[in-house]
Amino acid sequence: MTHKILKKISDYCEDNKLRLTAPRAEVLKIIASSKKPLGAYEILEKLNKVFKNPKPPTVYRSIEFLQKNNFIHRIESLSAYVACDIDHLHNNCQFMICDDCGNVIETHQCEIPQYIKDYAIKKTFKPSRWNFEIHGVCAECN
Known part of the structure; x- marks a missing residue:
């Protein structure tokens, strides 16, 4: 499932001239592969296993890009993020x-x-x- 989501979003970014950088793609993979919503610092902890010493701004910028383009959703009550359903690139769900x-x-x-x-x-x-x-x-x- 994570591979499908990443492929769909990668294609979308290419078609719309958006930059899906390595950190953004990895943050997306982390969120999409999680069984539960993840907070920014949980994402940072997992990102640390892939990139050497990532900083919080890297995670926050990645989240901002992914959320702005409706690839992920913020669960307000949990201050956490989930990947958007594979068939949708939208907001207001x-x-x-x-x-x-x-x-x-x-x-x-x-x-x-x-x-x-x-x-x-x-x-x-x-x-x-x-x-x-x-x-x-x-x-x-x-």
């Missing part, structure tokens, strides 16, 4: 987060973003981004 095992299920309920936009318009509010997270227990842990 929803997450179901297992409080026991940390598994994150990415969902795409298209009516939710439209509902939020319509409601915001009624309240004369213009959202620039949003994050919808549901915490609970997954089927594996239940």
Whole structure:
């Protein structure tokens, strides 16, 4: 799965003239291969096994690039990151987060973003981004 994600993103970057540097690609691999969301310092610790003495700015710049291009998502409630579902390069999705095992299920309920936009318009509010997270227990842990 990690190889598919990296290939898709590599092709996307090439087609759109974006630089997928070695640190960015490695940060993406680390996030995509994880079974749970990872924080920046967890990523840095794993990156240290690949690159000699990487610094936090390397991780933060890589995360910024990957997030800006919708290759990864930030799980706000955990201050952590997950790879975007392989079939999507987008934003405005929803997450179901297992409080026991940390598994994150990415969902795409298209009516939710439209509902939020319509409601915001009624309240004369213009959202620039949003994050919808549901915490609970997954089927594996239940």
